[in-house]
Amino acid sequence: MEYWNKKGNSCTADTVQAALTRAKELDIEYVIVASNSGETAELFLDQGLQVTCVTHHVGFKKPGEDEMDRQMREKLHEKGANVLTTTHLLAGVDRALRFKFEGVYPAEIVSSTLRLLGQGFKVCVEISVMALDAGMIPFGEAVVAVGGTSRGADTACIIEPAHSSQFFDTKIKEIICMPREK
Helix, strand or coil, X not given: CEEECCCXXXXXXXXXXXXXXXXXXXXXXXXXXXXXXXXHHHCCCCCCCEEEEEECXXXXXXXXXXXXXXXXXXXXXXXXXXXXXXXXXXXXXXXXXXXXXXXXCHHHHHHHHHHHHCHHHHHHHHHHHHHHHCCCCCCCCCEEEEECCCCCCCEEEEEECCXXXXXXXXXXXXXXXXXXXX
């Protein structure tokens, strides 16, 4: 396991390299990458892996706005990557309830608990389950998941995700890298 001294975008190149190296060592075919612009996912193209890029849902920042531009989405598709743009597993209706009623809801508690290991760790778990639920990866196989804190990537894990309805059966097999700073 590797630890970065900082979190965020400055770790992207090292995180990508660590994820690629470990995927090859373990013969893992699938990589799931959190990337709103597509730039981090683009770094995994042409590496012999099946890439799934998970973005924010449309309207995450501004109603009706898709953060990934059409050209990048087309480029990822042309290179064989899947792009999943949907509501985040640990947000959605629970987040709407929190905003409206200022309460604490189960998905928010799960999300905050996963963040004890860092935002990127929470993202890795979340996007793996989302990709499985969307049928973009096979059930019962370990994947490399890559996430980060704000922009870029700073965390990579090996995860065998369960479907959201069996979320707590998800297996974190290995943390490849993560920042010390949370």
